[in-house]
Amino acid sequence: MLPRNFKTAAFSALLLAGSAALVAFSVYLLSLDKQIRDRFAGARWQLPAQVYASPTELYPGLSLGRPSLQRELDRLGYRAVPELQGPGTYTDGKGQLQLQTRSFRFWDSTQPSLQLGVKWAEDGAVIEVYDLEAGAPRDIVRLDPMLIGSIYPKQGEDRVLVKLEEVPDLMPKGLIAVEDRSFNHHLGVSPKAILRASIANMRAGHVVQGGSTLTQQLVKNFFLNSKQTWQRKINEAFMAVLLELHYSKKEILEAYLNEVHLGQDGNRAVHGFGLGAQFYFKKPLGELRAHEVALLAGIVKGPSYYNPRRNPKRALERRNLVLGVFRDEGLITEPEYEAAIKQPLGVAGAQGGAERYPAFVELVKRQLRGQYHDDDLVSEGLRIFTTLEPRAQEALERRIVEQLPLIEKGRRLKPDTLQAAGVVTSVDGGDVLALVAGREVRYAGFNRALDSRRSIGSLAKPFVYLTGLMHPDRFGVSTLLPDEPIEVKAAGAKPWAPQNYDRELHGPQPLSNALAQSYNLPTVYLGLQVGAKAVRDTLVAAGYSGDAPALPSMFLGAVDASPLEVAQMYGTLAANGYQAPLSSIREVQTKDGQPLSRFPIKLRQTLPEGPVYLLNWTLQGVLTYGTARAAYSVLPGNRAFAGKTGTTDDYRDSWFAGFGAERVAVVWVGRDDNKSTGLSGANGALPIWSRVMNDIEARGLDLIPPGDVEEQLVDTVSGLRADEACQTGRMLPFIRGYAPQEYAPCAAAAEQGPMQWLKDIFE
Amino acid sequence: MQFRVLILSCALILGACATQQGKREAVWPWPEPPSGQPARPAPHLPSEPIPGMPSPIPPGGPQPIPTEPQVTLPPVPAPPPNVPRSAEAISGQAVSSLVKQARAQRAAGQPAQAQALLERAQRIEPRNYFIWSALAQSHLDQKNFDQAESLAQKSNSLARGNVYVELENWKTIRASRTARGDAAGAQRAQERVDAIQQALGGG
Numbered sequence: 017m018l019p020r021n022f023k024t025a026a027f028s029a030l031l032l033a034g035s036a037a038l039v040a041f042s043v044y045l046l047s048l049d050k051q052i053r054d055r056f057a058g059a060r061w062q063l064p065a066q067v068y069a070s071p072t073e074l075y076p077g078l079s080l081g082r083p084s085l086q087r088e089l090d091r092l093g094y095r096a097v098p099e100l101q102g103p104g105t106y107t108d109g110k111g112q113l114q115l116q117t118r119s120f121r122f123w124d125s126t127q128p129s130l131q132l133g134v135k136w137a138e139d140g141a142v143i144e145v146y147d148l149e150a151g152a153p154r155d156i157v158r159l160d161p162m163l164i165g166s167i168y169p170k171q172g173e174d175r176v177l178v179k180l181e182e183v184p185d186l187m188p189k190g191l192i193a194v195e196d197r198s199f200n201h202h203l204g205v206s207p208k209a210i211l212r213a214s215i216a217n218m219r220a221g222h223v224v225q226g227g228s229t230l231t232q233q234l235v236k237n238f239f240l241n242s243k244q245t246w247q248r249k250i251n252e253a254f255m256a257v258l259l260e261l262h263y264s265k266k267e268i269l270e271a272y273l274n275e276v277h278l279g280q281d282g283n284r285a286v287h288g289f290g291l292g293a294q295f296y297f298k299k300p301l302g303e304l305r306a307h308e309v310a311l312l313a314g315i316v317k318g319p320s321y322y323n324p325r326r327n328p329k330r331a332l333e334r335r336n337l338v339l340g341v342f343r344d345e346g347l348i349t350e351p352e353y354e355a356a357i358k359q360p361l362g363v364a365g366a367q368g369g370a371e372r373y374p375a376f377v378e379l380v381k382r383q384l385r386g387q388y389h390d391d392d393l394v395s396e397g398l399r400i401f402t403t404l405e406p407r408a409q410e411a412l413e414r415r416i417v418e419q420l421p422l423i424e425k426g427r428r429l430k431p432d433t434l435q436a437a438g439v440v441t442s443v444d445g446g447d448v449l450a451l452v453a454g455r456e457v458r459y460a461g462f463n464r465a466l467d468s469r470r471s472i473g474s475l476a477k478p479f480v481y482l483t484g485l486m487h488p489d490r491f492g493v494s495t496l497l498p499d500e501p502i503e504v505k506a507a508g509a510k511p512w513a514p515q516n517y518d519r520e521l522h523g524p525q526p527l528s529n530a531l532a533q534s535y536n537l538p539t540v541y542l543g544l545q546v547g548a549k550a551v552r553d554t555l556v557a558a559g560y561s562g563d564a565p566a567l568p569s570m571f572l573g574a575v576d577a578s579p580l581e582v583a584q585m586y587g588t589l590a591a592n593g594y595q596a597p598l599s600s601i602r603e604v605q606t607k608d609g610q611p612l613s614r615f616p617i618k619l620r621q622t623l624p625e626g627p628v629y630l631l632n633w634t635l636q637g638v639l640t641y642g643t644a645r646a647a648y649s650v651l652p653g654n655r656a657f658a659g660k661t662g663t664t665d666d667y668r669d670s671w672f673a674g675f676g677a678e679r680v681a682v683v684w685v686g687r688d689d690n691k692s693t694g695l696s697g698a699n700g701a702l703p704i705w706s707r708v709m710n711d712i713e714a715r716g717l718d719l720i721p722p723g724d725v726e727e728q729l730v731d732t733v734s735g736l737r738a739d740e741a742c743q744t745g746r747m748l749p750f751i752r753g754y755a756p757q758e759y760a761p762c763a764a765a766a767e768q769g770p771m772q773w774l775k776d777i778f779e
Numbered sequence: 780m781q782f783r784v785l786i787l788s789c790a791l792i793l794g795a796c797a798t799q800q801g802k803r804e805a806v807w808p809w810p811e812p813p814s815g816q817p818a819r820p821a822p823h824l825p826s827e828p829i830p831g832m833p834s835p836i837p838p839g840g841p842q843p844i845p846t847e848p849q850v851t852l853p854p855v856p857a858p859p860p861n862v863p864r865s866a867e868a869i870s871g872q873a874v875s876s877l878v879k880q881a882r883a884q885r886a887a888g889q890p891a892q893a894q895a896l897l898e899r900a901q902r903i904e905p906r907n908y909f910i911w912s913a914l915a916q917s918h919l920d921q922k923n924f925d926q927a928e929s930l931a932q933k934s935n936s937l938a939r940g941n942v943y944v945e946l947e948n949w950k951t952i953r954a955s956r957t958a959r960g961d962a963a964g965a966q967r968a969q970e971r972v973d974a975i976q977q978a979l980g981g982g
Contacts, residue, residue: 075873
């Protein structure tokens with residue numbers, strides 16, 4: 017028998033120890049509580065910015081053929097159905113195509129879901145857009161824009177937030193049926209569920225059910241990066257209970273729907289069913305049908321094991337098993353089940369992931385940097401409306417991917433040695449419509465379109481000629497330039513003696529011909545006449561931002577620029593000297609659809625209109641009879657384009673930059689190690705450029721002379737004024753007041769003698 | 780975090796009142812300095828003048844851009860009767876509809892909304908000078924005077940002598956210059972306005 021006071025002491029000690037344990041446990045619980053609550057609040061707050069393409073506008077007169085619209089709808093994840101079945105469906109009927117748009121909150125207004133009938137004219141242009149519900153034609157409607165990517169934080173969690181109300185009923189109910197049948201009753205953990213799961217799994221012979229509740233899974237997803245130890249599991253169980261104490265079932269379910277890990281795309285982690293629907297089916301969650309919901313619900317169990325793109329067979333089995341649970345639980349009927357299991361997986365191709373255009377999204381990010389805090393971009397769920405035109409982007413990607421192997425094969429180059437980059441922009445507004453950074457178009461690696469500054473070679477020549485044409489008293493399009501050897505000497509340096517590419521001399525050349533044929537010697541002559549500094553000023557006025565020294569070597573392309581910068585420079589030419597700074601963003605909205613900022617078209621006249629007109633007129637010759645005449649084997653002959661080939665020393669870089677009335681495109685082909693490719697601008701970049709321009713149905717130049725330009729008949733032999741008597745007369749543009757007045761020998765008027773000038777004055 | 784939330788809330792509240800203008804130039808993503816690529820050394824050559832070459836044009840680079848002649852203006856000829864007078868005369872159905880909506884937004888004191896509609900129209904008909912003219916006005920409404928003038932000049936350049944649109948553009952230019960304190964420039968614009976109005980019959 018123990019002494020009484022010993023008992024008391026033991027009891028006290030026990031009580032003390034117990035209290036201490038209780039305190040420790042409380043502290044432990046409190047710390048867990050704080051962790052889980054912070055994480056829960058954080059998860060509801062951290063939303064990557066969503067990046068949208070430019071929406072397609074539908075209106076009478078739009079030149080978008082029926083197959084192209086269908087392609088557009090497929091790209092947006094619209095489903096072809098025999099009869100319209102809600103938003104995101106279309107019916108390819110006789111005479112017209114019917115579609116039901118998705119409602120969308122645009123920057124300026126919300127457009128509700130519309131049922132439309134679209135009809136085409138004989139020439140393939142849209143002739144009518146009819147509102148089927150209103151029973152009236154519409155002037156113009158927008159399709160919902162394609163979600164092309166998001167700006168997510170470095171640790172890679174990407175998601176598209178959904179609210180429980182927007183989620184089709186089957187999704188949460190199906191999840192509960194498959195993952196946690198007692199969800200609506202348990203307190204975060206469910207011993208019964210664990211037991212039942214074990215029995216079910218034993219019966220099936222393999223794992224068909226998990227024992228942890230949705231709440232536990234949510235907690236587990238919150239701390240996915242930590243290792244899964246026993247201590248973690250215990251922590252998670254307590255945290256699950258704590259979550260249930262703080263939040264309603266609805267809140268927990270909604271958080272689960274947005275948090276659960278559903279797959280991996282490079283270093284981007286796909287979280288939540290909103291992004292999951294986009295990632296796997298490229299459509300909103302609300303439009304998923306039973307078999308698609310079942311696939312997503314099935315993937316939860318093991319996103320990599322059941323990856324439908326890599327393990328389609330396994331994923332299909334899992335989906336059908338889930339569909340069986342849906343049927344058994346009465347969530348779908350027997351006929352629905354029968355129909356659903358016959359469906360293919362229906363997963364969008366590798367292109368289906370939301371990260372479709374990483375190179376373009378990189379440009380968007382850079383433009384936003386400085387205006388928005390990096391943390392806000394990845395956490396505030398901003399909606400960013402960009403200038404990307406999916407049709408142009410697709411054409412540029414397709415042609416680069418298709419042509420590079422053909423060029424390699426045709427020139428007997430080692431496969432996969434060439435690289436390429438390209439940009440398509442709009443002429444007057446400066447919108448970047450398409451951007452490709454390399455032949456692996458889905459790979460967000462080195463962005464050649466933005467960061468690869470290479471010598472632009474002969475792409476610099478037009479700016480030499482433009483500088484000359486800005487002095488109309490000395491140079492016009494028909495001015496003869498000598499094609500003779502030139503040696504530029506400088507103290508302390510080797511003399512520079514440039515040669516023509518063909519190493520020949522061609523005799524005096526009219527200015528327009530010298531540029532069309534890209535002759536080096538007349539170019540250097542002209543450049544020296546106006547001076548390297550003046551040429552440099554012209555380059556800068558066009559949009560060149562580098563710091564190349566003002567040296568004569570600049571006339572032949574000792575100027576480094578990225579493809580995007582070249583697009584800016586040629587864009588200024590295309591817009592008659594009005595420079596619109598290139599932009600990839602139009603508007604930014606908050607996550608609730610409130611307008612935040614606009615990026616309006618901006619412009620400034622940086623080059624004089626008349627000389628630019630003369631230059632563009634000359635640059636047409638590059639394609640009609642000059643170094644790029646191969647372009648018209650692809651492009652229709654009735655459309656005028658202006659452009660320039662660029663080839664650099666030792667054939668390292670092959671460029672083509674050119675434009676029509678509304679589109680500028682720039683293509684670069686070369687090697688990453690800067691070795692020779694043996695390609696000139698005409699046989700590397702040009703085939704890609706001309707095919708892209710043809711694919712996007714680029715409109716030809718208008719070439720209506722501005723007020724300060726006049727046209728006059730000129731004898732192409734002498735460069736003097738011609739009249740009807742001349743066989744060699746051609747209408748040429750001149751800055752008003754600078755057309756040649758002296759008649760050519762061939763002209764009938766030439767015989768009238770030296771008093772002609774006096775007559776001219778009085779005319 | 781809380782600070783950011785606060786900042787963002789402020790931004791949202793402000794955003795609800797007036798939309799900010801996104802900057803195009805200031806954030807332009809010119810590439811980072813080249814890396815990993817061998818830079819080709821430029822040959823060491825002198826800048827101008829080059830001995831032994833024909834003397835270059837006097838230094839000073841390209842001449843200033845001739846925006847408008849400073850000489851006395853010739854009288855504006857009376858326009859031929861078929862010159863289009865409003866956007867509707869040269870625009871398709873879709874653009875007419877957008878321009879009409881933009882007018883309504885402008886009248887309702889929503890120049891940013893009007894601008895967004897006009898830019899949609901501009902993308903459909905990029906060289907429609909009536910759209911550029913209205914865009915210039917939307918910039919004027921928002922006190923972006925430089926842009927108002929630039930866009931009005933662009934409209935003039937595309938208008939190829941359409942005096943009706945030029946009249947509107949010169950009024951926009953006059954207002955922009957006045958607002959910027961450029962009295963002489965505003966006076967020159969006023970002379971243009973007067974000359975066109977005279978040609979139109981006293982306007």
